[in-house]
Amino acid sequence: AVRLEESGGGSVQAGESLKLSCVASGYLVEKCGMGWYRRAPGKEGEVVPSSQSPVTRDNLVARVTDRGTPTYADSAKDRFTISLVRSRNTIYLQMNNLKTEDTAVYYCAAHCPWGPATWGQGTQVTVSS
Numbered sequence: 001a002v003r004l005e006e007s008g009g010g011s012v013q014a015g016e017s018l019k020l021s022c023v024a025s026g027y028l029v030e031k032c033g034m035g036w037y038r039r040a041p042g043k044e045g046e047v048v049p050s051s052q053s054p055v056t057r058d059n060l061v062a063r064v065t066d067r068g069t070p071t072y073a074d075s076a077k078d079r080f081t082i083s084l085v086r087s088r089n090t091i092y093l094q095m096n097n098l099k100t101e102d103t104a105v106y107y108c109a110a111h112c113p114w115g116p117a118t119w120g121q122g123t124q125v126t127v128s129s
Helices: none
Strands: 003-007 010-013 018-025 033-039 060-064 070-072 080-085 090-095 104-111 123-128
Touching (some): 018 033, 018 104, 018 123, 033 080, 033 090, 060 090, 060 104
Parallel strands (some): 010 123
Antiparallel strands (some): 003 018, 018 090, 033 060, 080 090, 104 123
């Protein structure tokens, strides 16, 4: 099984930056794409599939293929950068010029070709004005 360990969340002022990290481990993890998703406050009432899938693909922030090709949500373009260090099986999400609407729990996910996504526990990002 793939395991994910997230770090880097916190509380910042609007306009500041944060960098999230997610380390993946497990058999053949190098075959997996990875990504960041988020769920904003007030969205807890929405139906989510299960505790094992705390967000849906509609909550995408950015993701990379197993070879590091990135895809961004429109809200993340120009401000966020996702990068993959394959030798460490780690993805980073550099978030610049943060806005209050970026406040959310950010979840790391691994997308492996043999099964459903694996999700991390989530890390809180709070941006205050």
